[in-house]
Amino acid sequence: MKYCILTTGLAIAACSMSQPVLAATGNVTFNGTVAAICTLVVTNGSGTMTASPGLQSLSSHNAGGSPGTVTITTTGNVALSVGAPTAITVPPADITPITWSPTYSVAGAHTIAETGASSNLSTPGVDTVTVHLAGTKTGSDIFAAGSYSATVTVTCQ
Template identity: 60%
Template sequence: MPLFRTAFGAALLVACLDDAAMATTQNVIFNGTVTATCTLVVATNGTMTASPDLQSLSSHNSGGSAGTATLTTTGGVSLSVDPVTLTTVPAADSTATTWTPTYSASGTHTIAETGASTALTVPGADLVSVHLAGTKGGSNRFATGNYQATVTLRCE
């Protein structure tokens, strides 16, 4: 009798482990939403040098360099630069300077050098080069001393 009970129990256990029970699956749903985003990481600031005639102080001049930033976006944003408002000039410079900020980009988006706003419609990453040029007209010249300017690079 005990042998019968053991055999019956084992048979019942095997019956419980049928294929249908082993194959039961349940889906786990994952949802995610990515909204329009933009990340700007400034890598280097720029350097301006004076032209031989001292009427241009620019990152385009020989020895000058552009500032750089990396941009990562989902798309659906725009990139632009603001007119320069924050400048520091030496006391010896009392004449007006016209500051012109521009930028270009390479990577997912190719943007030729411009000062206008550019729509970035597709997602990707870019290296943005920021230039600044200061010019003087007439007989005015840049003076000896330290110049500093801030360019605002905007992603919105």
Template identity: 90%
Template sequence: MKYCILTAGLAVAACSIAQPALAATGNVTFNGTVAAICTLVVTNGSGTMTVSPDLQSLSSHNAGGVAGTITATTTGNVAISIGAPTAITVPPADVTPITWAPTYSVAGAHTVAETGASSNLSTPGVDTVTVHLTGTKTGSDIFAAGNYSATVTVTCQ
């Protein structure tokens, strides 16, 4: 009888060793969202305005003037725009009205001709945004001697 019990115990042990473990699997699903974004990096934040020969235009477009530049990197589906100049300073001797007109153009992944209006950048890419500022006088008014400055803000959203 001892022999029968021992044999039955070995048979149970042999069966538990011989069976392979059951395999288990699981899936992991990944999702991601990239929002429509635009980053701006100022590459030349010091534009220069020069006066025209008739002293009625002070502009980065005039001979010797220098535009400001910004690098825009976007995922697409954003709008780029330019704001009215702020922090305007004029010399005390200049007392007649000045009309300020900021403009910009875009070159690179997108092409936007010089404008002052908002523009859509529908596809991803990297662009150079060239920013100009012009101040004008009308009639017989002219720019007075002294330092002029203004800040133009470019927005991409």
């Protein structure tokens, strides 16, 4: 009996030593989504409009005028636009109609010639948006002396 017990013990020990340890593995899958976004940073929020020699145009395009600028960073697939001017102030002496026209152009990762219409930015990138504003009079109407101001909102969505 001793012999059988000893043999069985050796067989169990031999079996446990010859078996490799089983390795376990597992996979971890990562997913992510980046939404179509854009950020706007106003880099020059103070454009200047000057009067034309005939006083029928008040514009950032006229001599001495300057545009506003915005830096835009986008993932792409967004629309860029400028809204109609708001917070418009004119001197009390100016009683004739003014037609306001905001425009913009884009340079950087995208190139968009000056426009007032919405533009699609289909690819990612960083751009400088140059914003202009012009007010015009028609017929014999001219701008009166005094301070004028308006706000143009740049939108990216």
